[in-house]
Amino acid sequence: SQxxxxxxxxxxxxxxxxxTLTCNYTxxxxxxxxxxxxxxxxxxxxxxxxxxxxxxxxxxxxxxTFDTTLKQSLFHITASQPADSATYLCALxxxxxxxxxxxxxxxxxxxxx
Amino acid sequence: DARVTQTPRHKVTEMGQEVTMRxxxxxxxxxxFWYRQTMMQGLELLAYFRNRAPLDDSxxxxxxxxxxxxxxxxxxxxxxxxxxxxxxxYFCASGGTGRNNQPQHFGDGTRLSIL
Numbered sequence: 001s002q003x004x005x006x007x008x009x010x011x012x013x014x015x016x017x018x019x020t021l022t023c024n025y026t027x028x029x030x031x032x033x034x035x036x037x038x039x040x041x042x043x044x045x046x047x048x049x050x051x052x053x054x055x056x057x058x059x060x061x062x063x064x065t066f067d068t069t070l071k072q073s074l075f076h077i078t079a080s081q082p083a084d085s086a087t088y089l090c091a092l093x094x095x096x097x098x099x100x101x102x103x104x105x106x107x108x109x110x111x112x113x
Numbered sequence: 114d115a116r117v118t119q120t121p122r123h124k125v126t127e128m129g130q131e132v133t134m135r136x137x138x139x140x141x142x143x144x145x146f147w148y149r150q151t152m153m154q155g156l157e158l159l160a161y162f163r164n165r166a167p168l169d170d171s172x173x174x175x176x177x178x179x180x181x182x183x184x185x186x187x188x189x190x191x192x193x194x195x196x197x198x199x200x201x202x203y204f205c206a207s208g209g210t211g212r213n214n215q216p217q218h219f220g221d222g223t224r225l226s227i228l
Contacts, residue, residue, distance in 0.1 A: 041221070042222075043206070043222055044204075044217075045219070046216035049216065101146075103148075103156035103157075105154075
């Protein structure tokens with residue numbers, strides 16, 4: 001079965017620095033990879049999607065990379081702010097024609113003022 | 114903004130009782146997903162509907178769980194009888210077309226505690 005690991009349960013960084021979160025997967029290669037943000041007591045919120053043939057995707061202060069050789073995606077938040085504190089989840093999607101996502105357990109990011 | 118609505122937000126009940134969770138997907142979305150989230154397992158897919166038809170419920174314990182979509186505006190997840198190990202947060206999500214590379218839109222979940 002697919003195994004998805006996110007680098008650590010928790011990551012603390014200083015405001016203004018770049019946060020880098022890691023998502024590693026095993027077994028089959030996903031066609032797409034999505035990143036979500038989850039705040040306490042709320043459902044996940046979609047942030048970015050990257051396809052297997054894309055190396056990098058950006059949206060404002062967010063950047064996602066996808067390395068199918070390493071089986072890894074990196075999620076960067078530049079110029080981090082305390083409001084970026086949340087749990088970030090990566091999710092893999094196979095090329096099946098369906099929209100089933102397999103989620104990692106998430107990394108809880110805390111940005112310290 | 115259109116949102117996925119889940120009710121109830123919290124449910125506490127005793128073991129053996131029936132639990133029904135409801136979800137109103139975003140109008141116009143034709144795919145609905147039920148997930149369960151725990152600290153140990155993270156988010157796990159329980160069931161998946163497209164155009165109200167169940168496509169995949171392999172993640173769901175069939176003996177006690179059932180998922181239905183009586184109409185396009187309502188999805189239900191039932192547990193009967195409930196057990197303490199069912200305690201978790203249950204999320205519903207809806208997606209646009211059900212094809213690949215579509216974001217999923219989540220509700221804020223039902224936090225279920227079985228005593």
